[in-house]
Amino acid sequence: MSLLRVENVTKRFGGLVAVDNVTAEIAHGEMMAIVGPNGAGKTTLFNLINGVFFPDEGKIWFEDVDVTRYPAYRRAHLGIGRTFQISRPFGSATVQENIAIGAMFGAAGGEIDVDQAMDMADHYIGLIGLSSHRDKLAGGLTPIEKKMMEIARALAMKPRLLLMDEAMAGMNPKDIDKMVDFIKRIREEEGIAIVALVEHIMRAVAGLAERVLVMHQGAKLVDEPTKAALSDPRVIEVYLGVPPGEADA
Amino acid sequence: MFLEQLSGNLFQGLILGAVYGMATMGLSLIFGVLRVVNVGHGAFMMVGAYCSLWAFHGLGVAPILALPLAMLVGMGLGLIFYYTVIRRLIKAPELATLLATFAFGVILEETIKLIATSESRGFNWDIGKIDFGFTILPYTKLIAFAGSVLIALLLYWWFNKTRAGMAMRCVVEDDQGARVCGINVEWEYALSFSLGLGLTVASGVLLTMFIPVGIQPYMGGGYTLKAFVIAVLGGLTSPYGAFFGGLVFGLLENGSYSLFAQIPGLEPFAMTRFFSFVMLLVILLFRPTGLLRAR
Amino acid sequence: MGAARKYAPLLPVLGLYAALFAIGLLVPGKWQLIAQLVFYCALGQAFNLFMGMTGYVDFGYVAFMGVGAYGMAVTVSSLSDKGLGMGVIGIGLILSVVFAILLSLAVGAVALRLRGAYFAIATIGVNEGFRYLIEGARIWNGSEGIIFSSQLRELIGREAAMSLSTFWADVMVFGVAGIATVLTIVYMRGKIGYALAALRMDEDAAKVMGINVTRFKIIAFITSAALAGLLGATAWAVKLTYVYPADVFGIHYTVEAIIIVLLGGAGTLLGPIVGGLIYGVSKYYLAVYLPGFQLLVFAPVIIAVIVLFPEGTVGMIKKNLLGTALEKYIL
Numbered sequence: 001m002s003l004l005r006v007e008n009v010t011k012r013f014g015g016l017v018a019v020d021n022v023t024a025e026i027a028h029g030e031m032m033a034i035v036g037p038n039g040a041g042k043t044t045l046f047n048l049i050n051g052v053f054f055p056d057e058g059k060i061w062f063e064d065v066d067v068t069r070y071p072a073y074r075r076a077h078l079g080i081g082r083t084f085q086i087s088r089p090f091g092s093a094t095v096q097e098n099i100a101i102g103a104m105f106g107a108a109g110g111e112i113d114v115d116q117a118m119d120m121a122d123h124y125i126g127l128i129g130l131s132s133h134r135d136k137l138a139g140g141l142t143p144i145e146k147k148m149m150e151i152a153r154a155l156a157m158k159p160r161l162l163l164m165d166e167a168m169a170g171m172n173p174k175d176i177d178k179m180v181d182f183i184k185r186i187r188e189e190e191g192i193a194i195v196a197l198v199e200h201i202m203r204a205v206a207g208l209a210e211r212v213l214v215m216h217q218g219a220k221l222v223d224e225p226t227k228a229a230l231s232d233p234r235v236i237e238v239y240l241g242v243p244p245g246e247a248d249a
Numbered sequence: 250m251f252l253e254q255l256s257g258n259l260f261q262g263l264i265l266g267a268v269y270g271m272a273t274m275g276l277s278l279i280f281g282v283l284r285v286v287n288v289g290h291g292a293f294m295m296v297g298a299y300c301s302l303w304a305f306h307g308l309g310v311a312p313i314l315a316l317p318l319a320m321l322v323g324m325g326l327g328l329i330f331y332y333t334v335i336r337r338l339i340k341a342p343e344l345a346t347l348l349a350t351f352a353f354g355v356i357l358e359e360t361i362k363l364i365a366t367s368e369s370r371g372f373n374w375d376i377g378k379i380d381f382g383f384t385i386l387p388y389t390k391l392i393a394f395a396g397s398v399l400i401a402l403l404l405y406w407w408f409n410k411t412r413a414g415m416a417m418r419c420v421v422e423d424d425q426g427a428r429v430c431g432i433n434v435e436w437e438y439a440l441s442f443s444l445g446l447g448l449t450v451a452s453g454v455l456l457t458m459f460i461p462v463g464i465q466p467y468m469g470g471g472y473t474l475k476a477f478v479i480a481v482l483g484g485l486t487s488p489y490g491a492f493f494g495g496l497v498f499g500l501l502e503n504g505s506y507s508l509f510a511q512i513p514g515l516e517p518f519a520m521t522r523f524f525s526f527v528m529l530l531v532i533l534l535f536r537p538t539g540l541l542r543a544r
Numbered sequence: 545m546g547a548a549r550k551y552a553p554l555l556p557v558l559g560l561y562a563a564l565f566a567i568g569l570l571v572p573g574k575w576q577l578i579a580q581l582v583f584y585c586a587l588g589q590a591f592n593l594f595m596g597m598t599g600y601v602d603f604g605y606v607a608f609m610g611v612g613a614y615g616m617a618v619t620v621s622s623l624s625d626k627g628l629g630m631g632v633i634g635i636g637l638i639l640s641v642v643f644a645i646l647l648s649l650a651v652g653a654v655a656l657r658l659r660g661a662y663f664a665i666a667t668i669g670v671n672e673g674f675r676y677l678i679e680g681a682r683i684w685n686g687s688e689g690i691i692f693s694s695q696l697r698e699l700i701g702r703e704a705a706m707s708l709s710t711f712w713a714d715v716m717v718f719g720v721a722g723i724a725t726v727l728t729i730v731y732m733r734g735k736i737g738y739a740l741a742a743l744r745m746d747e748d749a750a751k752v753m754g755i756n757v758t759r760f761k762i763i764a765f766i767t768s769a770a771l772a773g774l775l776g777a778t779a780w781a782v783k784l785t786y787v788y789p790a791d792v793f794g795i796h797y798t799v800e801a802i803i804i805v806l807l808g809g810a811g812t813l814l815g816p817i818v819g820g821l822i823y824g825v826s827k828y829y830l831a832v833y834l835p836g837f838q839l840l841v842f843a844p845v846i847i848a849v850i851v852l853f854p855e856g857t858v859g860m861i862k863k864n865l866l867g868t869a870l871e872k873y874i875l
Binding site: 050051052071072073076077082084088090091092093097100101102104105106110113114153157 | 733734735738739741742745746748749750751752753754755756757
């Protein structure tokens with residue numbers, strides 16, 4: 001049984017086909033990267049998996065449950081967590097409260113009570129190294145801190161699948177390396193599958209991801225182990241605009 | 250007998266509907282461009298009604314001549330309100346602009362009450378009528394109808410044939426893109442807001458062609474609700490949708506009045522107003538994007 | 545958080561109400577003013593439970609107060625000759641809550657599916673619409689309303705009816721304020737408080753976090769409506785012994801509720817109370833010195849609050865007390 005299976009999923013916005021007949025599967029604990037240029041449909045695909053909107057065609061299965069028409073909060077209860085490309089912290093709440101909200105409503109199907117959630121939040125705050133900011137309002141954090149807090153908030157939901165949208169955008173190489181180590185750690189400790197979304201294959205993701213799914217204009221271009229994807233001519237063409245070999249012409 | 254009365258009623262409803270529709274165009278324009286809901290809509294119409302009253306009693310001229318004045322008053326108010334308040338609330342949650350426009354309405358009502366007292370006023374501008382056989386239409390109402398249609402056409406021309414109007418449309422489509430094209434989005438917002446309010450105040454003048462009595466500071470409330478029903482009917486963001494929505498509403502309102510009048514034990518006037526409220530809920534429930542797919 | 549810390553904010557609130565009660569009883573001639581102030585506090589607290597905590601504005605809110613008043617009026621006028629005595633008042637209170645809840649379910653079924661501005665539009669006609677239904681279909685005597693003073697006298701005797709309308713009705717309003725206070729703090733400290741705060745700050749992110757926003761909105765909406773019903777039943781019906789549709793569905797009560805919550809601080813415990821006091825006292829003195837000017841003064845105040853300090857008085861105080869010892873008393 002795969003963890004997530006997306007089957008022939010299509011999403012249109014007016015005349016634009018944002019996601020075009022995509023099929024993909026993620027296994028428990030797997031680490032996958034979805035890459036593609038701007039407008040390739042990556043975030044829309046995330047939104048479909050997550051429940052932000054429903055597909056026009058196709059089905060989505062989470063652990064053999066048909067979640068195609070489940071609203072976002074039910075998918076959260078089942079174990080799908082998500083971070084956003086542009087952080088969306090609950091600005092007027094403290095860091096602890098933010099993370100606790102994730103625990104309270106996301107973990108264990110929403111059965112965790114307030115005090116338990118606060119304790120869980122403390123654990124995750126420690127994990128991301130923001131213990132000194134525990135009672136600070138989330139709106140006052142730096143962008144990097146907000147990103148980390150969002151990850152902790154998503155983790156507090158005890159997801160089995162974590163969708164990370166451009167988690168490393170705008171970071172310098174040192175921070176990227178730290179983030180990569182962090183992701184490796186949580187994957188091992190929490191045993192969750194992670195699907196990371198990036199604009200282009202970076203050496204960091206290449207080091208982390210077991211498999212890469214390349215999207216182009218809404219459709220799936222390739223879906224193969226990382227090493228193969230990196231040297232796949234189709235992928236190179238999508239990024240450089242010319243087939244390999246002609247790039248120097 | 251009933252049929253003749255009904256068709257007369259429906260005809261009148263259509264005529265009135267044009268005025269209602271024109272009155273709502275401002276509301277839809279403001280929402281379409283700025284995503285601001287003018288909850289004080291009725292109060293602005295009330296201001297227009299007073300312009301009309303003043304023209305007749307104060308200046309002794311045909312009230313319809315108050316139309317350009319009302320337009321200017323509305324635009325002036327719009328610029329003032331935009332630059333003092335709305336501009337600062339663009340980034341604020343929706344709640345903020347809702348309450349702000351509501352407060353504008355209250356300010357207008359209370360100010361007019363101070364100036365003119367809450368006494369209900371009116372005028373009688375009788376210039377004859379035209380007999381259609383199944384119904385009689387005073388020329389005043391015909392003028393209002395013609396005025397509404399004219400203004401709707403002018404607006405259409407403005408949006409599609411003038412640079413200023415097309416710039417406004419660009420802002421509706423994509424305000425970032427509009428900026429990149431060199432359009433001064435800030436100014437377009439201000440202009441839309443003031444144009445929208447100008448239309449709303451002007452519609453108050455046209456309304457008095459139909460109902461030249463009962464002009465008092467708090468008369469706007471009922472029209473706010475009607476305007477929302479019409480706006481939602483027409484798709485909330487489209488001024489043209491609002492115009493056609495107005496026609497539909499006029500028909501429905503008068504038609505329902507005839508119907509309710511037939512049922513004993515019911516008060517048709519009150520029931521019609523209840524009915525418009527139910528219409529609003531029904532549309533919002535089933536087709537919040539509007540019954541009419543206007544651009 | 546320990547129970548003491550959790551419920552510490554109740555102390556200033558209960559203390560305030562106790563002080564008001566004492567002043568009202570002990571200072572001659574001030575009872576009416578105090579009663580009026582507590583009415584505004586209760587109104588603000590009830591309204592805050594939905595608007596303050598979710599950020600959605602229900603422009604038709606007064607409709608719940610209106611049906612609550614009718615609930616009491618209908619009960620007293622129909623059960624006065626059954627020999628049930630004061631129990632009828634209790635039944636009236638229950639019926640007023642039932643009416644309010646039923647109306648809120650009907651309105652909520654449509655309105656709560658809508659976001660932001662659409663929600664406000666959907667609610668804008670509720671009070672008017674319901675009033676016109678009553679008048680149009682001649683329900684409950686239509687536009688003539690219900691006068692039940694004689695039935696009340698028949699029910700509990702002349703003396704009791706008198707003291708009920710002039711004193712105990714106001715005490716009941718204190719009671720409603722107390723209930724509102726308890727409900728507010730229980731909600732704010734419980735999961736529902738966090739859910740509402742999250743959906744107020746970012747509804748879509750809240751959904752992704754596993755919050756069933758619709759469910760929580762409904763709970764807050766119904767609670768707020770039920771309290772409004774109680775308020776209408778006590779402050780209007782029992783106090784005046786008559787109910788007219790034109791009176792009890794007037795939009796200006798919603799306006800007042802908005803002013804009170806905004807001035808005091810939306811989404812806080814103390815805010816609506818502070819707002820109620822400021823508004824009540826201001827209105828009283830304005831009525832004395834500048835009669836007829838109240839709304840003209842308050843409307844720009846609303847705008848000033850929205851633009852300059854949207855978090856309200858208590859919100860500002862909270863910001864300034866962050867990190868101090870007093871913080872735990874201000875919720």
